[in-house]
Amino acid sequence: MRRGILLAGSIAGVVILLVLVLGRLGELMEPAIRPAVGRQEKTLVLDAGHGGEDGGAVSLTGVPESQINLAIVLNMRDILGLYGVDPVLLREADISLHSEGADTLREKKTSDLKNRVAAVEALPDATLISIHQNTYTSSRYQGTHVFYAPTPGSKELAEQIQEAIQIGLQPDNERIVKEIYDTVYLMNHITCPAVLIECGFLTNPEEEARLREPGYQKQLAAVIAGEYLAYGRNLA
Numbered sequence: 001m002r003r004g005i006l007l008a009g010s011i012a013g014v015v016i017l018l019v020l021v022l023g024r025l026g027e028l029m030e031p032a033i034r035p036a037v038g039r040q041e042k043t044l045v046l047d048a049g050h051g052g053e054d055g056g057a058v059s060l061t062g063v064p065e066s067q068i069n070l071a072i073v074l075n076m077r078d079i080l081g082l083y084g085v086d087p088v089l090l091r092e093a094d095i096s097l098h099s100e101g102a103d104t105l106r107e108k109k110t111s112d113l114k115n116r117v118a119a120v121e122a123l124p125d126a127t128l129i130s131i132h133q134n135t136y137t138s139s140r141y142q143g144t145h146v147f148y149a150p151t152p153g154s155k156e157l158a159e160q161i162q163e164a165i166q167i168g169l170q171p172d173n174e175r176i177v178k179e180i181y182d183t184v185y186l187m188n189h190i191t192c193p194a195v196l197i198e199c200g201f202l203t204n205p206e207e208e209a210r211l212r213e214p215g216y217q218k219q220l221a222a223v224i225a226g227e228y229l230a231y232g233r234n235l236a
Contacts, residue, residue: 042232043123044080044087047116047130047186048073049196052096054109057135059202059212065133066094068211072131072199075221083229088123090116117189127157127232128194129224130186133211135203142204143173144220146197147180153193155179160227161195168223197224 048069050056055064070091077087091097097119098111120128134145144165148158158177166173180187180196187196199220200207210216 043126044085044228044232045090045120045123045126045128046073046076046087047090047120047128049130049132051091051094051112052098052108053105054096054112057133057202059133059208060205061208061212063202063212065202068133068199068202068217069131070094071214071217072221072224075218076129076131076225079218079222079225080228083225085229088119088126090119113185116186120186120190120192120194123192126192127153127228128190128192129228130194130196132196132198134198134201136201137203139203139205142201142207143170143175144197144199145175146177146195147184147187148177149180149187149190149194149196151191151193154195157193157227157231158195160231161197161224164223164227165220169219 048066050064050066050069052066055066056069057065059065059068070093073089074092077089080087096108096112097115098108099115102108102111120126128149134141144162146158146162146165148154155177162175162177182188184196187194200211202208202211
């Protein structure tokens with residue numbers, strides 16, 4: 001019990017600190033006190049990219065992207081719970097979401113993506129946040145980059161998250177949001193507002209080290225969660 005209280009306090013501290021930095025304390029207090037108002041029919045879907053046999057990119061120290069993605073998503077779930085938001089997680093463990101009968105890795109990846117689309121599309125009034133990590137052939141690139149789906153409301157949410165991360169965590173990050181590439185299956189086959197967040201570059205030594213730190217994972221999760229709360233309130 002004491003461990004749970006300490007964990008909740010730690011997460012709450014991160015949220016309060018970042019909310020103060022972003023100037024959103026007053027904006028978020030009301031949803032915290034009255035969580036059902038304006039949110040009852042909205043559904044937040046959190047997608048931890050990859051999973052299972054498909055670990056995604058591998059960091060410089062051998063950590064698969066899928067593990068970092070899941071850690072950030074689980075932190076987001078805990079933080080949002082403090083504000084009365086109960087998101088739907090497409091996966092809560094290191095698993096693939098493929099159907100039975102998919103044998104090869106390629107078949108499993110295809111089935112996994114189709115099942116994620118089906119899960120999102122089955123939910124009413126959903127908003128999707130998909131968490132990923134970036135890589136590049138050069139180690140000099142770093143910084144979070146937010147992409148948005150070609151659906152109404154997606155660009156606005158992406159811009160809020162990108163700006164908040166730049167202000168609160170990455171003041172040297174000058175990236176601007178982009179519409180998602182048409183080769184990204186999940187983001188091009190859903191109809192709800194959706195963003196895909198490349199949280200950082202696993203090929204940059206300094207950023208890769210930060211992305212493996214539980215404290216930094218919580219900070220990223222807090223900023224993203226805070227911007228979803230502000231976004232949802234504006235739509236209510």
